[in-house]
Amino acid sequence: MRDLQSIIMKEMHVKPMIDPQKEFEEIKGFLKSYVKAHSFVKSLVLGISGGQDSTLLGKIAQLTVDELNNEENGQYEFIAVRLPYGEQFDEQDTQDALDFINPSKRITVNIKPAVTASVKSLNEAGIELTDFQKGNEKARERMKVQYSVAAANSGIVLGTDHSAENITGFFTKFGDGSCDIAPLFGLNKRQGKAILKYLGGPDHLINKVPTADLEEDKPALPDEVALGVTYDAIDNFLEGKKISEHDQEVIQQHFVRNAHKREMPYNRFTWPK
Numbered sequence: 001m002r003d004l005q006s007i008i009m010k011e012m013h014v015k016p017m018i019d020p021q022k023e024f025e026e027i028k029g030f031l032k033s034y035v036k037a038h039s040f041v042k043s044l045v046l047g048i049s050g051g052q053d054s055t056l057l058g059k060i061a062q063l064t065v066d067e068l069n070n071e072e073n074g075q076y077e078f079i080a081v082r083l084p085y086g087e088q089f090d091e092q093d094t095q096d097a098l099d100f101i102n103p104s105k106r107i108t109v110n111i112k113p114a115v116t117a118s119v120k121s122l123n124e125a126g127i128e129l130t131d132f133q134k135g136n137e138k139a140r141e142r143m144k145v146q147y148s149v150a151a152a153n154s155g156i157v158l159g160t161d162h163s164a165e166n167i168t169g170f171f172t173k174f175g176d177g178s179c180d181i182a183p184l185f186g187l188n189k190r191q192g193k194a195i196l197k198y199l200g201g202p203d204h205l206i207n208k209v210p211t212a213d214l215e216e217d218k219p220a221l222p223d224e225v226a227l228g229v230t231y232d233a234i235d236n237f238l239e240g241k242k243i244s245e246h247d248q249e250v251i252q253q254h255f256v257r258n259a260h261k262r263e264m265p266y267n268r269f270t271w272p273k
Protein backbone atom coordinates (compact mmCIF):
# COMPACT_ATOMS: atom_id res chain seq x y z
CA MET A 1 0.00 0.00 0.00
CA ARG A 2 2.69 2.50 1.01
CA ASP A 3 4.57 1.51 -2.16
CA LEU A 4 1.73 2.65 -4.37
CA GLN A 5 1.65 5.95 -2.48
CA SER A 6 5.33 6.46 -3.30
CA ILE A 7 4.75 5.68 -6.98
CA ILE A 8 1.81 8.07 -7.15
CA MET A 9 3.70 10.82 -5.31
CA LYS A 10 6.54 10.56 -7.79
CA GLU A 11 4.14 10.84 -10.73
CA MET A 12 2.23 13.78 -9.21
CA HIS A 13 5.33 15.92 -8.43
CA VAL A 14 3.85 17.59 -5.34
CA LYS A 15 6.37 19.15 -2.97
CA PRO A 16 5.79 18.48 0.74
CA MET A 17 5.97 22.25 1.32
CA ILE A 18 6.00 25.28 -0.94
CA ASP A 19 6.90 28.93 -0.79
CA PRO A 20 3.87 30.44 -2.58
CA GLN A 21 5.89 33.30 -4.06
CA LYS A 22 8.58 31.00 -5.41
CA GLU A 23 6.02 28.57 -6.80
CA PHE A 24 4.13 31.41 -8.48
CA GLU A 25 7.37 32.65 -10.08
CA GLU A 26 8.11 29.12 -11.34
CA ILE A 27 4.69 28.74 -12.93
CA LYS A 28 4.93 32.20 -14.50
CA GLY A 29 8.41 31.35 -15.74
CA PHE A 30 7.12 28.17 -17.35
CA LEU A 31 4.33 30.07 -19.09
CA LYS A 32 6.67 32.80 -20.30
CA SER A 33 9.22 30.41 -21.70
CA TYR A 34 6.52 28.35 -23.42
CA VAL A 35 5.11 31.45 -25.11
CA LYS A 36 8.56 32.72 -26.10
CA ALA A 37 9.51 29.34 -27.57
CA HIS A 38 6.41 29.29 -29.81
CA SER A 39 6.28 32.46 -31.83
CA PHE A 40 2.74 31.88 -33.13
CA VAL A 41 1.35 32.18 -29.60
CA LYS A 42 -0.22 35.57 -29.10
CA SER A 43 -2.89 34.71 -26.59
CA LEU A 44 -3.64 32.46 -23.64
CA VAL A 45 -7.20 31.19 -23.31
CA LEU A 46 -8.96 29.86 -20.19
CA GLY A 47 -12.51 29.26 -19.03
CA ILE A 48 -13.32 31.20 -15.87
CA SER A 49 -15.91 29.40 -13.72
CA GLY A 50 -15.89 31.42 -10.51
CA GLY A 51 -14.03 28.57 -8.75
CA GLN A 52 -10.62 28.51 -7.09
CA ASP A 53 -8.55 26.86 -9.81
CA SER A 54 -9.52 29.06 -12.76
CA THR A 55 -9.29 32.21 -10.62
CA LEU A 56 -5.73 31.24 -9.73
CA LEU A 57 -4.60 30.27 -13.22
CA GLY A 58 -6.43 33.22 -14.81
CA LYS A 59 -4.56 35.62 -12.52
CA ILE A 60 -1.19 33.98 -13.22
CA ALA A 61 -1.90 34.04 -16.97
CA GLN A 62 -2.76 37.75 -16.90
CA LEU A 63 0.33 38.60 -14.85
CA THR A 64 2.42 36.59 -17.34
CA VAL A 65 0.94 38.43 -20.30
CA ASP A 66 1.47 41.80 -18.57
CA GLU A 67 5.11 40.95 -17.93
CA LEU A 68 5.69 39.74 -21.49
CA ASN A 69 4.10 42.90 -22.87
CA ASN A 70 6.33 45.08 -20.67
CA GLU A 71 9.50 43.22 -21.54
CA GLU A 72 8.90 42.81 -25.25
CA ASN A 73 6.58 45.67 -26.00
CA GLY A 74 4.36 42.83 -27.14
CA GLN A 75 0.70 42.49 -27.84
CA TYR A 76 -0.05 39.36 -25.91
CA GLU A 77 -3.53 38.81 -24.49
CA PHE A 78 -5.12 36.69 -21.84
CA ILE A 79 -8.64 35.80 -22.96
CA ALA A 80 -10.99 34.94 -20.11
CA VAL A 81 -13.91 32.87 -21.36
CA ARG A 82 -17.16 32.70 -19.42
CA LEU A 83 -18.97 29.51 -20.34
CA PRO A 84 -22.25 29.40 -18.45
CA TYR A 85 -24.79 26.68 -19.09
CA GLY A 86 -27.74 29.07 -19.20
CA GLU A 87 -27.75 30.92 -15.88
CA GLN A 88 -24.96 30.12 -13.44
CA PHE A 89 -25.88 29.86 -9.74
CA ASP A 90 -22.57 31.47 -8.79
CA GLU A 91 -22.49 34.15 -11.48
CA GLN A 92 -21.42 36.78 -8.92
CA ASP A 93 -18.34 34.69 -8.09
CA THR A 94 -17.46 34.61 -11.78
CA GLN A 95 -17.74 38.39 -11.93
CA ASP A 96 -15.60 38.71 -8.79
CA ALA A 97 -12.99 36.41 -10.33
CA LEU A 98 -12.93 38.49 -13.51
CA ASP A 99 -12.64 41.75 -11.55
CA PHE A 100 -9.68 40.27 -9.66
CA ILE A 101 -7.98 38.93 -12.79
CA ASN A 102 -8.69 42.02 -14.93
CA PRO A 103 -8.13 40.08 -18.17
CA SER A 104 -7.02 41.63 -21.46
CA LYS A 105 -10.25 40.38 -23.01
CA ARG A 106 -13.50 38.77 -21.83
CA ILE A 107 -15.73 36.57 -23.93
CA THR A 108 -19.00 34.91 -22.94
CA VAL A 109 -20.39 31.87 -24.73
CA ASN A 110 -23.53 30.26 -23.40
CA ILE A 111 -23.01 26.52 -23.94
CA LYS A 112 -26.65 25.58 -23.29
CA PRO A 113 -27.97 25.81 -26.89
CA ALA A 114 -25.10 23.64 -28.20
CA VAL A 115 -25.47 21.05 -25.43
CA THR A 116 -29.24 20.96 -25.91
CA ALA A 117 -28.77 20.45 -29.66
CA SER A 118 -26.26 17.61 -29.09
CA VAL A 119 -28.54 15.88 -26.60
CA LYS A 120 -31.46 16.19 -29.06
CA SER A 121 -29.45 14.82 -32.01
CA LEU A 122 -28.27 11.89 -29.92
CA ASN A 123 -31.81 11.31 -28.76
CA GLU A 124 -33.02 11.21 -32.35
CA ALA A 125 -30.36 8.57 -33.01
CA GLY A 126 -31.72 6.50 -30.13
CA ILE A 127 -29.14 7.47 -27.51
CA GLU A 128 -30.47 8.88 -24.26
CA LEU A 129 -27.85 10.48 -22.03
CA THR A 130 -28.21 10.28 -18.28
CA ASP A 131 -27.92 13.54 -16.32
CA PHE A 132 -24.38 12.50 -15.35
CA GLN A 133 -23.39 11.82 -18.97
CA LYS A 134 -24.91 15.14 -20.02
CA GLY A 135 -22.61 16.74 -17.46
CA ASN A 136 -19.61 15.39 -19.36
CA GLU A 137 -21.17 16.70 -22.59
CA LYS A 138 -21.13 20.19 -21.00
CA ALA A 139 -17.45 19.87 -20.09
CA ARG A 140 -16.62 18.78 -23.65
CA GLU A 141 -18.62 21.65 -25.12
CA ARG A 142 -16.61 24.05 -22.94
CA MET A 143 -13.40 22.50 -24.24
CA LYS A 144 -14.58 22.89 -27.85
CA VAL A 145 -15.39 26.57 -27.37
CA GLN A 146 -12.00 27.30 -25.80
CA TYR A 147 -10.22 25.64 -28.75
CA SER A 148 -12.26 27.76 -31.18
CA VAL A 149 -11.39 30.93 -29.27
CA ALA A 150 -7.71 29.95 -29.26
CA ALA A 151 -7.70 29.14 -32.98
CA ALA A 152 -9.29 32.48 -33.81
CA ASN A 153 -6.80 34.40 -31.67
CA SER A 154 -3.51 32.66 -32.40
CA GLY A 155 -3.67 31.21 -28.93
CA ILE A 156 -3.31 28.12 -26.80
CA VAL A 157 -5.75 26.66 -24.29
CA LEU A 158 -4.73 26.56 -20.66
CA GLY A 159 -6.06 23.85 -18.36
CA THR A 160 -6.48 23.97 -14.58
CA ASP A 161 -5.73 20.28 -13.98
CA HIS A 162 -3.54 20.03 -10.89
CA SER A 163 -2.21 17.09 -8.97
CA ALA A 164 -5.06 16.86 -6.44
CA GLU A 165 -7.44 16.46 -9.38
CA ASN A 166 -5.19 14.47 -11.71
CA ILE A 167 -4.60 11.84 -9.03
CA THR A 168 -8.29 10.88 -8.91
CA GLY A 169 -9.06 11.53 -12.59
CA PHE A 170 -11.85 13.86 -11.46
CA PHE A 171 -12.30 15.56 -14.82
CA THR A 172 -14.04 14.80 -18.09
CA LYS A 173 -11.80 12.95 -20.50
CA PHE A 174 -11.27 15.25 -23.49
CA GLY A 175 -13.39 17.83 -21.70
CA ASP A 176 -11.84 19.99 -18.98
CA GLY A 177 -9.05 17.38 -18.92
CA SER A 178 -7.98 18.54 -22.38
CA CYS A 179 -5.77 21.54 -22.87
CA ASP A 180 -2.51 22.57 -24.51
CA ILE A 181 -0.62 23.19 -21.30
CA ALA A 182 -1.42 22.51 -17.64
CA PRO A 183 0.61 25.01 -15.59
CA LEU A 184 -0.88 24.04 -12.20
CA PHE A 185 0.21 20.42 -12.40
CA GLY A 186 2.51 19.69 -9.45
CA LEU A 187 0.33 21.60 -6.98
CA ASN A 188 -2.21 20.12 -4.62
CA LYS A 189 -5.40 21.94 -3.68
CA ARG A 190 -4.11 23.71 -0.55
CA GLN A 191 -0.99 24.88 -2.36
CA GLY A 192 -3.18 26.43 -5.09
CA LYS A 193 -5.11 28.13 -2.30
CA ALA A 194 -1.91 29.47 -0.74
CA ILE A 195 -0.72 30.93 -4.05
CA LEU A 196 -4.11 32.53 -4.68
CA LYS A 197 -3.93 34.08 -1.20
CA TYR A 198 -0.40 35.32 -1.90
CA LEU A 199 -1.68 36.94 -5.10
CA GLY A 200 -4.41 38.76 -3.14
CA GLY A 201 -7.39 36.72 -4.38
CA PRO A 202 -10.81 37.33 -2.82
CA ASP A 203 -11.29 35.30 0.38
CA HIS A 204 -14.67 33.93 -0.66
CA LEU A 205 -13.13 32.42 -3.80
CA ILE A 206 -10.12 31.07 -1.92
CA ASN A 207 -12.40 29.33 0.56
CA LYS A 208 -15.12 28.32 -1.86
CA VAL A 209 -16.33 24.71 -1.79
CA PRO A 210 -14.93 23.11 -4.98
CA THR A 211 -17.61 21.91 -7.38
CA ALA A 212 -17.78 20.73 -10.98
CA ASP A 213 -21.44 21.78 -11.03
CA LEU A 214 -22.24 19.62 -14.05
CA GLU A 215 -25.25 17.64 -12.86
CA GLU A 216 -28.73 19.14 -12.93
CA ASP A 217 -30.02 16.48 -10.52
CA LYS A 218 -27.34 17.50 -8.01
CA PRO A 219 -26.63 21.22 -8.43
CA ALA A 220 -23.31 22.46 -7.01
CA LEU A 221 -22.43 18.96 -5.83
CA PRO A 222 -19.19 19.36 -3.84
CA ASP A 223 -16.24 17.49 -5.41
CA GLU A 224 -15.52 15.94 -2.01
CA VAL A 225 -19.00 14.37 -1.85
CA ALA A 226 -18.71 13.04 -5.41
CA LEU A 227 -15.23 11.66 -4.73
CA GLY A 228 -15.94 10.20 -1.29
CA VAL A 229 -12.75 11.69 0.09
CA THR A 230 -11.69 15.19 1.20
CA TYR A 231 -9.10 17.40 -0.49
CA ASP A 232 -7.36 17.57 2.87
CA ALA A 233 -6.82 13.81 2.73
CA ILE A 234 -5.75 13.95 -0.93
CA ASP A 235 -3.34 16.81 -0.18
CA ASN A 236 -1.86 14.96 2.81
CA PHE A 237 -1.46 11.83 0.70
CA LEU A 238 0.33 13.81 -2.02
CA GLU A 239 2.64 15.37 0.57
CA GLY A 240 3.60 11.90 1.78
CA LYS A 241 1.69 12.06 5.04
CA LYS A 242 -0.02 9.08 6.57
CA ILE A 243 -3.80 9.16 6.15
CA SER A 244 -6.56 6.77 7.21
CA GLU A 245 -6.59 3.38 5.54
CA HIS A 246 -10.07 4.08 4.19
CA ASP A 247 -9.05 7.36 2.55
CA GLN A 248 -5.90 5.80 1.15
CA GLU A 249 -7.98 3.00 -0.36
CA VAL A 250 -10.47 5.42 -1.96
CA ILE A 251 -7.71 7.61 -3.47
CA GLN A 252 -5.76 4.64 -4.81
CA GLN A 253 -8.89 3.11 -6.35
CA HIS A 254 -9.62 6.36 -8.21
CA PHE A 255 -5.99 6.51 -9.34
CA VAL A 256 -5.91 2.96 -10.70
CA ARG A 257 -9.35 3.09 -12.33
CA ASN A 258 -8.56 6.31 -14.16
CA ALA A 259 -5.06 5.42 -15.36
CA HIS A 260 -6.30 5.78 -18.96
CA LYS A 261 -7.03 9.47 -18.36
CA ARG A 262 -3.40 10.20 -17.54
CA GLU A 263 -2.07 8.81 -20.82
CA MET A 264 -2.35 9.58 -24.50
CA PRO A 265 -4.72 7.04 -26.11
CA TYR A 266 -3.16 3.61 -25.76
CA ASN A 267 -1.79 1.83 -28.80
CA ARG A 268 -0.08 -1.52 -29.45
CA PHE A 269 3.23 -0.10 -28.26
CA THR A 270 2.03 1.55 -25.06
CA TRP A 271 -0.41 -1.10 -23.75
CA PRO A 272 -0.01 -3.37 -21.93
CA LYS A 273 2.85 -1.63 -20.16
Ligand SMILES: Nc1ncnc2c1ncn2[C@@H]1O[C@H](COP(=O)(O)OP(=O)(O)OC[C@H]2O[C@@H]([n+]3cccc(C(=O)O)c3)[C@H](O)[C@@H]2O)[C@@H](O)[C@H]1O
Pocket residue numbers: 135136139169170171172173174175176211212213214223226260
Ligand atom coordinates in the same frame (compact mmCIF):
# COMPACT_ATOMS: atom_id res chain seq x y z
N1 LIG B 1 -9.96 1.51 -19.03
C1 LIG B 1 -10.26 2.43 -19.98
N2 LIG B 1 -9.43 2.59 -21.04
C2 LIG B 1 -9.68 3.51 -21.99
N3 LIG B 1 -10.76 4.34 -21.94
C3 LIG B 1 -11.62 4.20 -20.91
C4 LIG B 1 -11.41 3.26 -19.89
N4 LIG B 1 -12.39 3.36 -18.98
C5 LIG B 1 -13.21 4.34 -19.42
N5 LIG B 1 -12.77 4.85 -20.61
C6 LIG B 1 -13.35 5.94 -21.41
O1 LIG B 1 -13.55 7.04 -20.53
C7 LIG B 1 -14.91 7.43 -20.56
C8 LIG B 1 -15.29 7.91 -19.13
O2 LIG B 1 -14.59 9.06 -18.81
P1 LIG B 1 -15.33 10.45 -18.72
O3 LIG B 1 -16.10 10.70 -19.96
O4 LIG B 1 -14.36 11.48 -18.30
O5 LIG B 1 -16.44 10.21 -17.57
P2 LIG B 1 -16.34 9.81 -16.04
O6 LIG B 1 -14.95 9.56 -15.61
O7 LIG B 1 -17.31 8.73 -15.81
O8 LIG B 1 -16.91 11.10 -15.36
C9 LIG B 1 -16.15 12.29 -15.19
C10 LIG B 1 -16.09 12.65 -13.73
O9 LIG B 1 -15.30 13.82 -13.59
C11 LIG B 1 -16.04 14.81 -12.92
N6 LIG B 1 -15.71 16.12 -13.45
C12 LIG B 1 -15.90 16.37 -14.77
C13 LIG B 1 -15.59 17.62 -15.27
C14 LIG B 1 -15.13 18.61 -14.42
C15 LIG B 1 -14.94 18.30 -13.08
C16 LIG B 1 -14.47 19.37 -12.15
O10 LIG B 1 -13.95 19.06 -11.10
O11 LIG B 1 -14.69 20.53 -12.53
C17 LIG B 1 -15.23 17.04 -12.61
C18 LIG B 1 -17.49 14.48 -13.17
O12 LIG B 1 -18.32 15.05 -12.21
C19 LIG B 1 -17.45 12.96 -13.14
O13 LIG B 1 -17.50 12.49 -11.82
C20 LIG B 1 -15.68 6.19 -21.00
O14 LIG B 1 -16.91 6.54 -21.58
C21 LIG B 1 -14.71 5.59 -22.00
O15 LIG B 1 -14.84 6.24 -23.25
Ligand SMILES: Nc1ncnc2c1ncn2[C@@H]1O[C@H](COP(=O)(O)OP(=O)(O)OP(=O)(O)O)[C@@H](O)[C@H]1O
Pocket residue numbers: 046047048049050051052053054055081082083084085088142160176208209210211212213
Ligand atom coordinates in the same frame (compact mmCIF):
# COMPACT_ATOMS: atom_id res chain seq x y z
N1 LIG C 1 -19.08 27.59 -15.85
C1 LIG C 1 -17.86 27.61 -16.35
N2 LIG C 1 -17.43 28.66 -17.08
C2 LIG C 1 -16.18 28.68 -17.58
N3 LIG C 1 -15.28 27.71 -17.41
C3 LIG C 1 -15.65 26.65 -16.69
C4 LIG C 1 -16.93 26.52 -16.12
N4 LIG C 1 -16.98 25.37 -15.42
C5 LIG C 1 -15.77 24.78 -15.57
N5 LIG C 1 -14.96 25.55 -16.32
C6 LIG C 1 -13.56 25.27 -16.70
O1 LIG C 1 -13.27 23.91 -16.32
C7 LIG C 1 -12.23 23.90 -15.33
C8 LIG C 1 -12.40 22.75 -14.37
O2 LIG C 1 -13.40 23.02 -13.42
P1 LIG C 1 -13.05 22.88 -11.87
O3 LIG C 1 -14.36 22.90 -11.15
O4 LIG C 1 -12.16 21.73 -11.66
O5 LIG C 1 -12.21 24.19 -11.51
P2 LIG C 1 -12.66 25.56 -10.86
O6 LIG C 1 -14.14 25.71 -10.97
O7 LIG C 1 -11.84 26.62 -11.48
O8 LIG C 1 -12.22 25.41 -9.34
P3 LIG C 1 -12.86 24.47 -8.20
O9 LIG C 1 -12.22 23.11 -8.37
O10 LIG C 1 -12.43 25.11 -6.94
O11 LIG C 1 -14.35 24.40 -8.41
C9 LIG C 1 -12.30 25.29 -14.71
O12 LIG C 1 -11.09 25.64 -14.09
C10 LIG C 1 -12.61 26.17 -15.92
O13 LIG C 1 -11.47 26.45 -16.69
Ligand SMILES: [Mg+2]
Pocket residue numbers: 049051052210211212213
Ligand atom coordinates in the same frame (compact mmCIF):
# COMPACT_ATOMS: atom_id res chain seq x y z
MG1 LIG D 1 -15.52 24.38 -10.20
